[in-house]
Amino acid sequence: MKIAIASGKGGTGKTLVSTNLFNVIQKEGSNVRLIDCDSEEPNVCQFLHGTLEEEIITTTHIPVIDGRKCTFCGKCQEYCSYNAIIMLPAIKTIQVIEDLCHDCGACSYACQYDAITENKKVTGSITQYRIAPNADVLESQIEIGIYSPVPIIGQAIAMADDDAVTIFDSPPGTSCPFIATVERAEFVILVTEPTPFGLNDLKLSVETLRKLNKPFTVIINRFGLGNAMIENYLKQEEISLLGLIPFDKKIATAYASGQLITDEFPEYFRLFESLYHQILKQNQQ
Structure with missing residues (x-):
């Protein structure tokens, strides 16, 4: 199963969800791989620390005309x-x-x-880290000055293991990098927040995924921060709500320290464990 964790804007909690979901799955004993597809600003390895296994330098071909x-x-x-x-x-x-x-x-x-030959140009790197015997992370990192991260995202996703649950930590927004990530997923989780910006960008993501015919659900992060605007929209559009992550100071404190809330707080381990089993149930339907 390939799951993309995405949103229409930055800062909603995609990495919070992807890293803690990864942590729960690996501790349950399933094979799992997390691919950081936000190659312009990868940050998964701020929270998951493992052993360097391999670094692949990615290149593209540039035509040279004589x-x-x-x-x-x-x-x-x-x-x-x-x-x-x-x-x-x-x-x-x-x-x-x-x-x-x-x-x-x-x-x-x-x-x-x-009259045309081709030169290779370095575009970035894909680095693999072993987190546990059944779990690893792939971090895509684009070179400074490279115009589009789409090719390196495609190369990283192509390394997904069919024998593992694979999580894509998607780039923010709904432009080409977002589409390059979610189109290769079997299921998408949109992470949003109860703010006007969160609702606006959630609508853009929903519209995009519907055009791509991708099954998706929604997690509301920082629940309790605003009003019921997100819930009302989901009901109106008949979109399933996977779960709620509360607006909790201790989540922010742990996140700012590079800690996983599923390691620090048993109640959040149980929450993400429940989210994972709901995903499995929806995927089997």
């Missing part, structure tokens, strides 16, 4: 769906805009004059 062989026919520019090639035939200039290139290979396919 102006001496190029006939300026325009085929490569025509085939590029991302407008990553600038061509000025009048002054015999052609150039690839690296930040727009998606490594699709269309330009190389289009060129009939062997």
Whole structure:
């Protein structure tokens, strides 16, 4: 089972949910893997500490166009769906805009004059940490200056183990990195908070997941902070509520110290254990 923990905005508690859900599953004895897909700001390893097992350097291919062989026919520019090639035939200039290139290979396919070769460019890394014999973490980390984290997210998710429960700690928002994560999940948990911003961005996430035809449920974090706006919306839209995490100072204190609340407080271990079994039940339906 592949579960994405997501939300429409940052700071709602995705990492709180993903790390503590991971902790409960591994302590129950099931095989589990947590993939930190927020490659621009990964923070799962602030809470889960293990033994470094492997680091994979990720790369992309950048086309290099030889102006001496190029006939300026325009085929490569025509085939590029991302407008990553600038061509000025009048002054015999052609150039690839690296930040727009998606490594699709269309330009190389289009060129009939062997004017295009490819160079490798480092985009980031995927690091594996062993947390327990039945549990590990994959942290994706994008290089500074890389335009899109989508390729590295895809590479990290491709390492998901079919024999384990896999949790994706998703990037915030509803843009391409969010979609690249949730589209590969079998089930999505949206974490929200009872604030106007939380409700607004929850609506965006719900709309996106419905268009993707992804089954999902909702956890309300910091429950008790605001009014019943989130609950009323869920009832109105007939969206299932998986659980509530209370607005509790000791959660904030533990989180700020890099501690797992399921280790520190028995009542929260029981809460996340209950959430996990509800997820299993919903997945079997």
